[in-house]
Each structure stands twice: as structure tokens, then as C-alpha cells.
Amino acid sequence: MSQVSVEIPPGYQKVFGRPRALSDAPYTYCPGCHHGIIGRLIAEAIDELGIQGRTVGIAPVGCSVFLYRFYRCDFIQAAHGRACAVATGLKRANPDLIVFSYQGDGDLAAIGTAETVHAAARGENFTVIFVNNQIYGMTGGEMAPTTLPGQRTVTTPQGRDVALTGYPLKISEMLAQLDAPAYITRQSVHDARHVQLARKAILKAFRNQLEGKGFSLVEVLATCPTNFRMPPVEAQKWVTEKAMQFFPLGDLKVRDE
Amino acid sequence: MSRVLMRGNEAIAEAAIRAGLKCYFCYPITPQGELVEYMARELPKRGGVFLQAESEVAAINMVYGAAAAGVRTMTSSSSPGISLKQEGISYLAGSRLPCVIVNMMRGGPGLGNIAPAQGDYFQATKGGGHGDYRLIVLAPSTVPEAAQLVMLAFDLADKYRVPAMILGDGMLGQMMEPVELPPPVDPSSIPEKPWALTGAEGREPNVILSFDLSPQGLREMNRVLQDTYREIERSEVRWEEVETADAEIVLVAYGTMGRIAKTVVERAREEGIKAGLLRPITLWPFPYEPLRELAERVPTILTVELSAGQMWEDVRLAVEGRAKTPFYGELGGVVPTPREILSEVKKHVSS
């Protein structure tokens, strides 16, 4: 990136910049896409815990398929929905690794439901970041398992008809019913205050892994301005006015030890 | 080294452990239950990871993760389960990750049955999943050979960074034979894997991918695969020949059928029929050259299979009209007796 050299007047100190775990590669996301914020929060957690040299990320199939470009960490790209099984293999083979998967709602809650549920039920000691943007981004805006009732997508052009396609899957609520998971929470990044809360949650999900507590999943409500067909600022209103009504924020399970 | 009486399934499991297997992932299916049970019992005791997955899809993707971490890893199943694993196998091949997959074939298609069959030959040798890739496919016909080929499969997989498959069936899996197992491999003799995901401490990150959106880039990835496959074809073809020197008819059969065909050759010879056998040990790479050479001087090459004629296609590709290429096969898990095959042989020889 062409970092334009700017003269910083004396007396000023940097209080915010790019986390070290992020590479210089530009994101491949659309303008205003929340994937970018969530990705940065992961890098901040890696920096804060000092685990860059032992972290292995798993890129899913979806808009974040290029995730491996964005971090200075080892990475593997998994088949659509299989990230939790791949994470299981990595972590079981080498428990010293810090393993995280990053998955969209189609990846984690449709095609990968079985892999996700069973990794959670086994209490696998890795971290899952689950981006719930209520739509299939990469393939052009089709209905996701999390698409809201009445929401228009290219495969629900009249709006999601619950009589035809049922209701959104509240996978975090489902996972919170299981005995094994250490931490299941739903967060959002639609404003700076919530970004801070999401940051803390992601940090906790990684710290849990370091402490051997087992399966931690952070669901993050996100926008897909491109397929919502909304300007990015307006798409954020969708989160508070619609998505949060169906997917309330907060911790769903915190196993205290 | 002592000889022990073992079932095929158990010998495969024990050989894998001795080959340095670290992570084994499975989903139960007959007829390879003893293999799973043996692993559950033995592998954790010997420092490995045994994990029963929620499906074959999950099991093969766990293999994908463990292989990426750089350890020796394996899964086993039977036909319907192997079908489910095809997605993961394609990813393993595309990402150049070594592993061993055992398929104890059963009757198909669909749920089929659990009887010995060889209907997965196409799936195993021609790709199985999507994309241009191959597996090294090893087809043991006895229990000792199964143990030996499992150890070889790990070495070849690591050497070429490809998945390798052991293709057997329930008859091999259940059969008990005395086996002389080699000692466990010295872990330090297993080659280093500098590409493995071990954490990027002090080095540039390693990235494991099976995709490249640019056609030029993906073509390059494919070329690396194809170059590897050509090298394997040059160096790793394995087969056994029995009584072929003066043969008038040569049977081609592998695995369980290869074993039965050996008996047929003995009986034929007792009756004065100059029969021989070529038994492919690697189904891929297929022994095209040795078969072609035989076809130069043997008038009849009879393929015998527990399928409708899948390997037969490779036999005909090898022979290319140089000899007659009749076929004898059974379907649905029915195993022909040596006598039945012998009478087929007699149809093709001038007495």
C-alpha cells in the first residue's frame, strides 16, 4: 500500500494503527463490509496474546476465502462448511497450535452445521468466529440459513416466506444447549461501542483456547452492503432495526471454572 | 520379528501404527469394523489420536487438518463412506497433503451389501472426486501383503505429497493369516515437512490451498500435480507375475480376485493348461507396460474381476488389440470359485 508519508507534528503519539498480525495486503471485501472490522479484531487479539507464531487460521468458502492473505500467520483453506472438522484435525495433531476458523453463515450454519455442532459437542479446544450477515455474499446474495423472515434475497425475491422456507437458524442458541462449549456469544460491530464489546469477546474466545477451556464461538452480526443493496451506513441500521430483533446480542453460554 | 495370526483389518491397523500413524479418524461401517476397534484400543496407548467423527465427511476433513499439521494420518471406511469422502480427497490431492485412506470395498451401488466386491475401481483409480487428480492405489491380496503395503502407502504419500489408498474388501479384512510385522519406523526417519502448518514463528507463513482464481495460476498448480503423477508412473508401478514365461493365457486380477486367480493358475497347470497371472499391486499407476509386453507374446489376456469390468478397461488400454481380451466378472458380492473361473479359462485355450 502506498502509505503517503505524512508529517506528524511533534507532541502527537499514535493511539491507533494496524495490528501487527495483519499483513500489508489490502482486503478483498466490498466497501463498508463488516468482514473487515471483524478480521481486524482477530488480529488485535493475536497481538494482545502474543500468539502470532503459533496461530493457524482456517479460511472458509465465502467472501473470506482470501483470509490467508490478510494475516502474518500460517493458514489453510477448507472445503465449504468443513472448517470445524479441519480445525479438529489440526488441533488434535498439534495441541500447541492456536487454531481458529472464520466462517460465514452459509458455511457454518447450512452446509457445515453437522461439523460445527459436533465440534462444539466434543468441546474441541479451538476458536470459531462466525460472521452472520444473513445472506450468501460470495455467490451473489442468495438466502442464508440466517435470512430474516420477509427479507428479500435473490432466491427469495418476494421476501423470505416462512411457510415455504421456515425460520432462521439460531445456531448459537442451539450450541448453548450443549454441555461442552466454554463460551458462546453473539456480538455486533455496527458502532464503535459494539466493536469494543466484540473485541473483548474475540479476545476471550482466544484466551479460552490458551487456557485449554475448549470450544468458544463468537457470532458477529454483520452487514453485506452489496447484497443488501444498501449504502454501508444504511446497512448498519438494518443490523439494529432488523437483525438484532431476531438475533439478540449477548453471552449465550459462559462456562465458569 | 515374530509371526502372529491376524485378521486383514487388524494387520492394516497395526502396520499403520508401526508406520508412525499419529491421527486416525473414522466413522463406523462394515466390513472394516475390526480396523476401527483395533485403532480405538491400540492407537491412544501408543501415543496417537483416535477420534470417531460424526460422518465420513468430517473424518476426511479431520485428516485434511492433521495432514496439514504435518503428522501421519489415516482414515478407513467402505464404499458408501468412501463416496462421502470424495470431496475431502479432492481437496487433499489439490492441496498436496499426504495421507492414507483405506477402502474395504463392499457391494454397490447404493447401500449394496457387505460382501466382497470390486466396484469402486473407477472411483479409486480415475479420480473419484472432482478435478484432475490421482491417488496412489495399492491392492493387497493377502494379509501380510496388506501390512506391507500400508507401510509403503505412508512412505509414498509423504514422498510425493499425495493421498494414497489401500483398496481391499471384506474377504481380505476378515481373513486370518500369519503375519510378520516389521518393527515400528524410527520417527526421525520420516522426512521433514517444511510446508506443514506449525506456526509461523521465525519464518514466513505457510499457506495450504487448493485454489487459485486465475486460470494461469491454477494451471501451474495442476502442472505440479501432473508432473508428480508422471514421476509416480515412472517409478512406482508394482505388480506380480505368476507362470507367465510360457503362458498361452494370462489372467489379470487384483486383490481378492488375484488370490483366487493364483489358485486357478495352479489348477490349470495341473491340467496341463499353460495359464499365467499378472496381478497388479498398484492399480494406479496401472502396470500398462508389463501387460503390453505380455500381450506381444500371449494370445489371450483374461480379466477377472468382482465388477462389471472396470479394470478391464485399463487392460484393454494396455493390450491395444495385441491379444484377445475376454472378461469374466461377478456382481453384487458373489465371489466365483476357482472351478468356475477355470472353466472360463478353458473356453479360451485350444486344447
Place this chain on the structure above:
Amino acid sequence: MPKGLVVIDRERCKGCGLCIDACPFGVLGFSGEYNSSGYNVATMLHPEKCTGCAICAQMCPDVAIEVYRQQPDQPKEAV
């Protein structure tokens, strides 16, 4: 001197406007200048109002914003 100062990486900026919307003090706006990808780059229109709170940077999906803050004068007795 304003308390804060932001530096926006012109080439990373995708002109999404989330920082502009997020800034509580109306510091930021579109510059009307386009980067090599064709995006209208955000900039400080009212630098004098910036507090260095970094709310804009928290919201930037492309991690294009660096924030600087004026350091309070060191207390004299500090070693």
C-alpha cells in the same frame, strides 16, 4: 493545536463513509479526490475539531485509519 489527528491511507480507503458517520464531532468527510481504485477518499474536513478518540478507526472496515493524539505535557517531577 487540536487534540487529535487522523491519517487515512488513501489507497486502502474504499470511500464507504462509515468513519464519517461514526465521528461524533463531524471531523471527517469525503475529499472529492479519487484513489487509483476509483474510490472517493475520506479526509479530515474539520481537523480542528478532532479529539483523537479513534472511533472512526474502530469503524473503518479496511483498517485505513491511523489516529494520533497530543500527549499531555509530562508532569515536571516525572523521572
